Amino acid sequence: MTRKFPLLLVLGLIVIGACKTDKKVEQSIAKTNETSPKFEPNWESIKKNYKDPEWFSNDKFGIFIHWGAYSVPAYGSEWYPRQMYMDTATFSAQLKLGKKGPNPTYLHHKKTWGDQKEFGYKDFIPMFKAEKFDAAEWIDLFKKSGARYVVPVADHHDGFAMYKSNTTRWNAYDMGPKRDVLGELFKEGRKQGLKMGASSHFAFNWSFYNKKDKFDTTDPDYADLYSSKGKNLKEPVSDKFKQRWWDRTIDLIDSYQPDILYFDFYVDIEDFAELRPKLAAYYYNKGVEWGKEVLINDKNFGHEAFPEGTVIYDLERGKLPGIRKLPWQTDTSIGKNSWSHVTNWDSKTANQLIDDLVDIVSKNGNLLLNVGPKADGTIPDDQKEILLQIGDWLAVNGDAIYDTRYWKTFGEGPTEVKKGHHSEGQNKEFTGQDIRFTKKGDKLFAIMLAWPANGKINIESLGSKSEYAKDITIKEVRLLGSDAKLKINQSEDGLLVDNLGEKSGEFAHVLEISL
Secondary structure, X not given: OOOOOOHHHHHHHXXXXXXXXXXXXXXXXXXXXXXXXXOOOOHHHHHHHOOOOHXXXXXXXEEEEOOOHHHOOOXXXXXXXXXXXXXXXXXXXXXXOOOOOOOHHHHHHHHHOOOOOOOOHHHHHHHOOXXXXXXXXXXXXXXXXOOOEXXXXXXXXXXXXXXXXXXXXXXXXXXOOOOOHHHHHXXXXXXXXOEEEEEEOHHHHHHHOOOOOOOHHHOHHHHHHHOOOOOOOOOOOOHHHHHHHHHHHHHHHHHHOOOEEEEOOOOOOHHHOOHHHHHHHHHHHHHHHHOXXXXXXXXXXXXXXXXXXXXXXXXXOOEOOOOOOOOEEEEEEOEOOOOOOOOOOOEOXXXXXXXXXXXXXXXXEEEEEEEOOOOOOOOOHHHHHHHHHHHHHHHHHHHHOOOOEOOOOOEEOOXXXXXXXXXXXXXXXXXXXXEEEEEEOOEEEEEEOOOOHHHOEEXXXXXXXXXXXXXXXXXXXXXXXXXOOOEEEEEOOEEEEEOOOOOOOOOOEEEEEEO
């Protein structure tokens, strides 16, 4: 590979040869080198130069936001735009149950809104007013929840951009809310000291919509929303669409300078293989130019679309059973049944989500927790309450979460965690015997995921004969959020902590152990 040297650098080298003591020239060369690309568009260069940002490992907890025109029908999920056109048994949930025929969303749309040829997904966009959206109110809530970063979905598979786009007319600044939703959130979030990311799901727009003449999805006037793919289900991603994806992603990077660039699936398919290292290099070089550490989140889906060590691995609605030495992230929703607001939204409990946060952090991960606002821009009260409960818990116990690192073992107890994407539904509730560990400086935190029976707990990992407790001297133990005078006794079988007294709160309970 032939390297082209900038003219300024060549001239600088000539001057140095004539006068090595000319400091101005030396400074000029140094400045030129600083602006040269650090990352080349290949995985070798990216792996060599990329480093996971320290701030990500410190921050631990972020907020995800799924909000768009799909919030108007508020039915099924954020995949409403796809399912409303699924008139056959291609609906996966039905196929698993052995059912045939149109899926419920298709029938619901036809009954509620009319024929899909006359009233298509495009017709929801003018109804998406966001008239009560207040970026400051949202960010204030997220701050109170204890989140340190926020990742709004910039564009979902539906093809509608939630920002002021320079590449598509289908965007929230020119249609629907007629506001730069992403821009307003970024401005307010950064004002309040949060890291701000953007989530791109646009790649799957290529295959998202079912194309049949009886739907408006085949109308060429809307091909820039419904994608230019034809009726052939196996049609490979066209070069034209890949260029649209590239232009749209670069526009998002350049216009908003996100701290995190999150990719949903489909970017990982072979059609995008050539573009992935180019995009990563471009974004990481921009981070250098902006003077900040940035990162890419990617799901990989079981194969190395982005090689390990080039991005931060993300698991959707799933966790890991043990420690991963490289940082990772779980993204999940407060809603059990949807990411976007739906009328039958079913929330998890704050207890479940706090236990998830603790379990994930003990294994070197972060939690990205999704909210689903209503079409008018309000966040439902039940979601607000859960976020505030998490925030109250972190206000007392945050020392065991923020800025911590994993210990020699993630924890102990009878409850095992399933591995992989979409595995959370298989997990059982944690018990009073389940403990998770984190560490910060000379503090070890033993986090009890439920209140132990009889007001005492034996921590086996801290027994004098435990492989994990070698060279450890325990000076003091206290229960965060409590004034209880604890009694401790270390034996070969464990560290017995007695006289815990009253619960320190409604959720996980933290023992701070001074070493």
